Amino acid sequence: MSGIVVVFDFDKTIIDCDSDNWVIDELGFTDLFNDLLPTMPWNSLMDKMMLELHSKGITIEDIENVLQRIPIHPRIIPALQAAYDLGCDLRIVSDANLFFIEAILKHLGIREYFSEINTNPGYVNEEGRLRILPYHDFNKAPHGCSLCPPNMCKGLIIDRIQDSMSTKDEKRFIYLGDGAGDYCPSLRLKERDFMMPRKNFPVWDLICKDPLLVKAEIHCWNDGEEQEQILLQLINKISMDKNSQFISPDCKLQILSISNPEALPKVLSVRP
Numbered sequence: 001m002s003g004i005v006v007v008f009d010f011d012k013t014i015i016d017c018d019s020d021n022w023v024i025d026e027l028g029f030t031d032l033f034n035d036l037l038p039t040m041p042w043n044s045l046m047d048k049m050m051l052e053l054h055s056k057g058i059t060i061e062d063i064e065n066v067l068q069r070i071p072i073h074p075r076i077i078p079a080l081q082a083a084y085d086l087g088c089d090l091r092i093v094s095d096a097n098l099f100f101i102e103a104i105l106k107h108l109g110i111r112e113y114f115s116e117i118n119t120n121p122g123y124v125n126e127e128g129r130l131r132i133l134p135y136h137d138f139n140k141a142p143h144g145c146s147l148c149p150p151n152m153c154k155g156l157i158i159d160r161i162q163d164s165m166s167t168k169d170e171k172r173f174i175y176l177g178d179g180a181g182d183y184c185p186s187l188r189l190k191e192r193d194f195m196m197p198r199k200n201f202p203v204w205d206l207i208c209k210d211p212l213l214v215k216a217e218i219h220c221w222n223d224g225e226e227q228e229q230i231l232l233q234l235i236n237k238i239s240m241d242k243n244s245q246f247i248s249p250d251c252k253l254q255i256l257s258i259s260n261p262e263a264l265p266k267v268l269s270v271r272p
């Protein structure tokens with residue numbers, strides 16, 4: 001294992017659109033969705049929309065067919081594969097739902113890259129209708145975070161992942177996301193971690209208001225190509241940092257003096 005945990009948001013981070021909007025729009029239910037959105041939380045509305053779809057004769061297979069056509073940047077899968085092959089622990093933290101995410105990942109053949117998917121439950125009930133439930137049951141036990149929507153605080157999920165790791169091997173996190181919901185987890189990262197916000201998306205705007213609130217090193221990206229480059233550079237950098245811990249200080253100095261004579265400490269120069 002590389003000692004690196006890479007946490008991905010899903011919508012507009014792994015895939016290049018919002019999976020909820022994609023399904024609603026492709027099946028022709030956009031107007032109804034927009035009419036109902038002011039009346040209830042997004043997650044509750046998605047469950048209601050699945051009831052509407054079912055009552056209009058839309059089947060689970062119809063929904064799966066739409067999910068299989070979802071847009072994804074061509075560099076995302078190679079980037080995930082490279083990170084996985086380098087021994088990183090890849091996880092998803094998403095406000096979409098388990099049914100959509102698993103259908104897409106399985107279709108793309110990349111489900112096994114992820115050790116964990118933290119998202120809203122989604123399952124097909126006995127009537128053949130898709131149910132979408134909140135990650136946190138906000139009626140029974142509100143999560144209490146004012147930054148996040150009632151159904152999911154991604155910061156609490158990061159806390160749980162951090163707490164589950166032993167402190168002695170000091171895992172380093174890389175977090176990638178685009179949405180306002182990715183801001184709370186960015187505040188939970190430590191100095192040794194990395195935050196990769198999508199540039200000019202809501203999480204980027206929130207970070208820019210006061211970048212010092214984020215302790216992790218910030219590296220932004222625009223599209224799948226930049227995401228791949230930056231992610232692999234960071235994994236490489238962390239691996240080199242880790243390897244250099246095993247080299248004695250003398251050896252480090254030798255490497256330094258061979259590769260860059262100018263970098264030798266000035267105290268070594270002899271004065272007349």
Ligand SMILES: [Mg+2]
Nearest residue numbers: 009011012179
């Ligand atoms: Mg997103």
Ligand SMILES: [Zn+2]
Nearest residue numbers: 145148153184
């Ligand atoms: Zn939160």
